[in-house]
Amino acid sequence: MSRVTQRRPGLVADLTVMSRGWRWTRRSLPPRSAEPHHTFPEPREFPTEWARSRPARVVREVALRGGLAPLVRRETTVEVDGLDIFDDLEGPVILVANHTSHLDTALLLTTLPVKWQRKVTVGAAADYFFDAWWRAIGSALLFATFPIERHGTGLSDTPATLIEQGWSIVMFPEGTRSPDGWTRRFRPGAAALARTHGIPIVPVAIAGSYAAMPRGRNWPKPGRPPVHVRYGRPVRPLPEENTLALNGRVSDALAALLDEDTTDWYAAARRAASEETPTSAGPEVANWRRVWASTAGPAVRGAKARAWR
Amino acid sequence: MTRPGFVLTVDERTPPLLLHSGESFRLQQFPLGTRVIYPAESLPGLPDVDQAIDQALLHPIDSDPLPALLRAGMKLTIAFDDLSLPLPQMRKPDVRQRILERVLQYAADAGVDDVELIVATALHRRMTADEVKSIVGERVFRSFWPDQLYNFDAEDRVNLAHLGKTDRDEDVEISKRAAESDLLVYVNVNLVAMDGGWKSTAIGLASYNSLRHHHNAHTMIHSRSFMDPHKSELHSSAWRMGRVLSEHVKVFQIETTLNNDAFPSQYGFLTKREWEWSLRDQAMFLGTKRGLDVMPAKSRRKLFQQMEAPYGITGVTAGAVEPVHEKTLERVHQQQLVEVNGQTDVLVMGLPYLCPYNVNSVMNPILAACLGLGYLFNMYRGKPLVREGGVLILHHPVPWEFSTLHHPSYVDFFDEVLAESTDPKVIGPKFEQQYASDPWYTHLYRTSHAYHGVHPFYMWYWCAHALDHLGQVIWVGGDRRAVARMGMRSASTFADALELARDTVGSSPSITYQHAPPHILSVVR
Numbered sequence: 001m002s003r004v005t006q007r008r009p010g011l012v013a014d015l016t017v018m019s020r021g022w023r024w025t026r027r028s029l030p031p032r033s034a035e036p037h038h039t040f041p042e043p044r045e046f047p048t049e050w051a052r053s054r055p056a057r058v059v060r061e062v063a064l065r066g067g068l069a070p071l072v073r074r075e076t077t078v079e080v081d082g083l084d085i086f087d088d089l090e091g092p093v094i095l096v097a098n099h100t101s102h103l104d105t106a107l108l109l110t111t112l113p114v115k116w117q118r119k120v121t122v123g124a125a126a127d128y129f130f131d132a133w134w135r136a137i138g139s140a141l142l143f144a145t146f147p148i149e150r151h152g153t154g155l156s157d158t159p160a161t162l163i164e165q166g167w168s169i170v171m172f173p174e175g176t177r178s179p180d181g182w183t184r185r186f187r188p189g190a191a192a193l194a195r196t197h198g199i200p201i202v203p204v205a206i207a208g209s210y211a212a213m214p215r216g217r218n219w220p221k222p223g224r225p226p227v228h229v230r231y232g233r234p235v236r237p238l239p240e241e242n243t244l245a246l247n248g249r250v251s252d253a254l255a256a257l258l259d260e261d262t263t264d265w266y267a268a269a270r271r272a273a274s275e276e277t278p279t280s281a282g283p284e285v286a287n288w289r290r291v292w293a294s295t296a297g298p299a300v301r302g303a304k305a306r307a308w309r
Numbered sequence: 310m311t312r313p314g315f316v317l318t319v320d321e322r323t324p325p326l327l328l329h330s331g332e333s334f335r336l337q338q339f340p341l342g343t344r345v346i347y348p349a350e351s352l353p354g355l356p357d358v359d360q361a362i363d364q365a366l367l368h369p370i371d372s373d374p375l376p377a378l379l380r381a382g383m384k385l386t387i388a389f390d391d392l393s394l395p396l397p398q399m400r401k402p403d404v405r406q407r408i409l410e411r412v413l414q415y416a417a418d419a420g421v422d423d424v425e426l427i428v429a430t431a432l433h434r435r436m437t438a439d440e441v442k443s444i445v446g447e448r449v450f451r452s453f454w455p456d457q458l459y460n461f462d463a464e465d466r467v468n469l470a471h472l473g474k475t476d477r478d479e480d481v482e483i484s485k486r487a488a489e490s491d492l493l494v495y496v497n498v499n500l501v502a503m504d505g506g507w508k509s510t511a512i513g514l515a516s517y518n519s520l521r522h523h524h525n526a527h528t529m530i531h532s533r534s535f536m537d538p539h540k541s542e543l544h545s546s547a548w549r550m551g552r553v554l555s556e557h558v559k560v561f562q563i564e565t566t567l568n569n570d571a572f573p574s575q576y577g578f579l580t581k582r583e584w585e586w587s588l589r590d591q592a593m594f595l596g597t598k599r600g601l602d603v604m605p606a607k608s609r610r611k612l613f614q615q616m617e618a619p620y621g622i623t624g625v626t627a628g629a630v631e632p633v634h635e636k637t638l639e640r641v642h643q644q645q646l647v648e649v650n651g652q653t654d655v656l657v658m659g660l661p662y663l664c665p666y667n668v669n670s671v672m673n674p675i676l677a678a679c680l681g682l683g684y685l686f687n688m689y690r691g692k693p694l695v696r697e698g699g700v701l702i703l704h705h706p707v708p709w710e711f712s713t714l715h716h717p718s719y720v721d722f723f724d725e726v727l728a729e730s731t732d733p734k735v736i737g738p739k740f741e742q743q744y745a746s747d748p749w750y751t752h753l754y755r756t757s758h759a760y761h762g763v764h765p766f767y768m769w770y771w772c773a774h775a776l777d778h779l780g781q782v783i784w785v786g787g788d789r790r791a792v793a794r795m796g797m798r799s800a801s802t803f804a805d806a807l808e809l810a811r812d813t814v815g816s817s818p819s820i821t822y823q824h825a826p827p828h829i830l831s832v833v834r
Contacts, residue, residue: 011599017336018591021324021583030584033318038585132588 051140069110082231099172100210122170181210181294182282191247200234205257211297255280314349314647328659330704351568354621369628381420389496393665406446426458429513432761435460475549479522484514506634507551526733529773534687566640568621569827645830654818656695660705674791683771698780700810707787722765731796733773780813
């Protein structure tokens with residue numbers, strides 16, 4: 001009998017196994033049964049001042065205007081409304097948007113007026129975007145992100161410092177992307193910051209990004225799916241108003257914007273006045289129906305009737 | 310915070326899992342639904358080990374403090390575990406050195422002149438001077454070697470003492486020096502629940518005449534398992550012998566427990582859960598594996614054998630043997646117990662490069678079988694992880710390779726005994742005496758560095774419970790000739806092994822992978 005001569009897999013085979021196993025092109029996930037035993041890495045300070053320096057801003061502007069914006073417009077059908085609110089607005093502000101997709105940050109940064117885009121920075125989950133140096137550098141350079149500790153307690157000093165330096169901040173107060181396309185509870189961090197610094201919050205409703213590129217996809221669906229970005233009137237903190245009340249007003253304003261996206265400004269305004277704005281948290285029905293409704297996406301406005309059927 | 314061990318269910322998110330296979334390791338994708346038993350993370354080590362040693366010696370359990378037991382003119386013997394513990398060897402200074410130095414300091418302070426230190430090798434090979442020095446440290450070695458510090462010799466008839474018989478007619482025959490001392494201090498390293506207790510003295514310092522009563526197929530089959538001392542025939546026998554021993558000599562037992570830091574930090578990926586591997590861990594795995602693949606066998610073995618574990622000491626306890634050992638077991642359980650619901654049809658293991666009997670040596674096929682079927686199979690409390698009639702799949706190259714220096718009788722055992730029968734119950738009565746009394750093996754055991762002639766039989770007896778319980782044993786990547794000689798089957802790949810297992814457990818068996826090392830003691834409900 002002969003001895004076993006087991007063929008050792010080559011380097012390429014090893015690399016293939018590892019790249020698939022650890023999802024090199026995507027984020028690796030703990031197995032479901034390991035989730036209760038999973039611990040998030042210790043928070044690490046990742047410096048991002050360099051990403052707000054002049055050379056980095058130049059690189060970012062070229063990348064956004066010359067690369068990302070055309071790409072977003074090639075892969076999706078973007079419609080933007082409400083940009084006129086920036087005409088008589090002075091920064092810094094906090095831009096608060098609903099969050100259903102990785103497309104959201106790209107949509108915001110590529111639809112903001114250039115003057116605002118140059119002076120905006122994005123709060124990003126420290127455990128997600130800053131867990132590896134290469135990911136941290138990439139997101140800080142391209143999206144002007146700074147880390148937010150979403151599993152810790154208390155608010156980081158960084159956003160306050162940025163506001164004091166005149167930077168506007170994009171925040172997604174739900175803390176993570178929606179699993180079903182509907183809005184989740186707003187955390188009060190953005191409202192607390194606005195109150196402390198006496199600056200307005202600009203609600204931004206993004207519709208269709210869940211249908212275009214939901215969780216689990218790293219590229220939009222083919223067929224240039226429609227996405228709508230609607231900027232709302234600034235919500236300013238009132239004297240004597242507490243953080244929770246302000247947070248509630250921002251949440252309501254965003255719900256009204258989403259309502260406006262499916263109806264029109266006046267109808268939405270009337271419903272808001274009579275407190276009949278549909279909740280942005282979606283209907284209380286079976287989960288599949290919530291997902292089903294979200295995956296339909298918004299209608300493409302102004303689409304012409306087909307001449308030939 | 311230390312995370313406990315747990316049972317993972319493989320899903321589509323699970324990356325390929327690390328499997329040890331001798332002097333290498335591999336990544337293996339397991340079928341969806343496979344259960345994987347992960348060990349607990351390392352418990353924190355004691356911040357001040359020397360203080361803990363002093364505390365144990367001065368406040369022992371059910372005994373006077375050590376200084377009170379020492380006096381000028383007494384005969385003091387200190388015995389300690391040999392190089393088979395811990396695995397891998399621990400980073401220096403070895404905890405035995407620290408304890409020996411403290412004990413000897415107390416003896417010096419009390420004016421004890423007659424001190425001897427014995428390496429409790431039983432029928433293991435004699436350790437070399439360098440190996441002894443690596444355990445006891447420079448000071449102790451320089452002061453006592455070779456006349457007052459030496460390896461135990463189980464064939465030195467003049468220096469053995471027969472202390473009587475147990476109530477089950479078992480001979481108790483141990484080192485005369487130890488038996489006739491005013492105080493016998495034993496220094497133990499407790500890696501797994503099998504170690505320690507009366508096993509230290511009643512087995513570590515015993516002759517073949519004593520060992521044969523429990524190192525046999527019958528005892529092993531009825532030790533379920535020998536990692537659960539309260540349900541182990543082996544331990545029951547050792548405890549009976551220990552009680553006879555305690556009628557003749559006072560034993561002061563010092564036991565230590567270790568955490569799960571079994572590999573140096575650069576090989577951190579070996580103990581990390583795979584989905585938590587960073588890019589650095591992945592690169593280290595790939596680099597190490599590719600390096601090992603192209604490395605000459607000799608260099609590869611040297612690299613592994615030189616590895617020293619940064620074990621933390623989780624406890625030091627001293628005093629009367631039995632209460633000390635209960636405390637030790639508690640600590641071992643705290644580190645190693647993992648609860649598992651139900652048995653499995655197929656149990657999968659990856660065997661590492663090291664077992665207690667190939668330190669600085671070769672892991673021959675018998676030792677590989679002993680590691681898988683003897684030690685790792687028995688790492689349970691309650692019921693075995695695999696059901697009766699189930700299949701055990703082991704990953705190891707099982708090289709047909711023997712060290713003629715360390716394992717001379719293994720060569721003949723493999724060629725002659727296993728060629729005739731692989732049934733431990735058959736080979737014992739027929740061949741054991743012949744190997745146990747062979748003058749050439751005895752000569753090599755006493756003068757060279759060979760394991761005793763009967764030792765391969767003991768290794769095969771360790772497998773007896775598994776061989777009796779299992780329906781089939783399949784080796785992945787093993788030398789076909791060597792595996793066939795042991796009466797088992799070999800497969801080129803894990804997929805082939807599962808295919809072979811179908812004959813025994815059907816086409817959709819439950820599969821469990823025991824992700825060790827570090828050690829896991831499964832509590833199977």
